[in-house]
Structures are given as C-alpha cells and as structure tokens.
Amino acid sequence: MRTYAxxxxxxxxxxxxxxxxxxAADRDAYGETEAPIVHVGDLVDRGPDSAGVIDYLMKGQQSGENWIVLRGNHDRMFLGFLDDPYTEDPILSAEVSYLNPRVGGEATLESYGIPDAFSRPLDEVTSELSAIPQSHRDWLARQPAYFPRGEAIFVHAGIRPGVAMEDQVEDDLLWIRKPFLTDPRDHGALIVHGHTNIKAATHYGNRLNLDSGAGYGHPLSTVVIEGSDAWLLTPEGRAELPRG
Structure with a gap:
C-alpha cells in the first residue's frame, strides 16, 4: 500500500x-496512480502565498484529486483568529499574538490583500477580514486532524503515547512535542507527522518527521511510504530514509 506525504x-x-x-515523476516511474497524497498540515503563515496554497488544495480536491489535507496548529490559529481576532489559541503563549511575525499570521493576511496587520490597530484589521473568502474558511474548517492508512497514521504534530486514537485530543494532535518526540515505543503504527522543524525528513523507526523547515526558507519534504518504509523524493528519484 503506497501513500505520498x-x-x-x-x-x-x-x-x-x-x-x-x-x-508525478515517481508515479511515472513506479505506477500506482491512485495512491493518495497526504498533506500533514500548516498550510498557512510565514510564507508569501497562504491564500494560493489553500486555493490550490481546495480546487484540487474539488476536481477529484485524491488529496488528504490535515489541519495543523497554524491552520487552527488562522481559523480562530477569523472567528474572534481578540482571542488567541489556548496553547499559544499569551505573549505572542497570531499576527506576531514569530507566528506568521501577518503574512497570511497579506496574501489576501490585508497589509501590515501586526503594526495597525486590531479594530482596523478586523474590519478588512471580509477579504478572506468564506469558501476558504469553510474548506479549511472541514479538514481532519488525522488520517490512518495501512501501517501508518498521518497527523500534524504527533500523538499522546499510550492513548488510543479515538481518545486522542486535538490539542495533542496539532501541538504536541514532548513526550511524543522522546518516546521510543512502538505506537502500533508508523506516525507520520510534521510540526517540529528539523534539518531533513527523518525516519525514527516508530515515527517519521517531515517538517524540514519550508516556513524558514528550507526545502519542503516529500516522501513516498510503502508499509512502514519510506523514501524521500528528489529530482534524481527516490532516496531511502533509513530507520534510526
């Protein structure tokens, strides 16, 4: 069973x-054109075209592409800001607002034609949020927090170790680092995730981290998974990700 992520x-x-x-090149080389593509979340913030990313993925799904798009913590923060710009995500530090450059929400609003949001009065920015299409908001709100397939579970941040998937809470699925990152146990499936920025996609045996820092100017990692084995996709073809 093949899955792209x-x-x-x-x-x-x-x-x-x-x-x-x-x-597309890997499909040409290996066949299996129906394998889904899973996007592990954090579609928005920091980069220059969050609006374009949402539009591209939304229209791809609407046209019948087998694309799974998971909700990340930044996606949740964006939706929360749109619902109430005066309320921050409960997991976000009280000293850092969504529009703070450290979070990157200002860049997201800029992509919708709302400039300089961090430096202007919040009331003024709030009055301009109608520039963000309702279709984008509704589509983003419908995306799931995790996706099981074969020997893998795809999720944005990770899972709470020792807790069944049906009992996991969204705060963990979208935000967790420790104790998930430091737990060497078999989770019953390969946990494929992002959220924690590392230098390159890495297979740890019980989990596979795909966040190689695209939001900080680094490459966006793309992998193909068969069973619990994984390969990084490069312009030269597949590069095996050995289990650490």
Missing amino acids: IGDIHGHLDKLRGAHDLI
Missing part, C-alpha cells in the same frame, strides 16, 4: 507545486 507548507505555493511534480 508532504510536510509543513507554510504559505509556499511554489514549493507545494514542486512537491506535486516530484510525486
């Missing part, structure tokens, strides 16, 4: 298109 996009439509091009 793409790491945290963070508003980089050009990198997303490049990832899909790598998948």
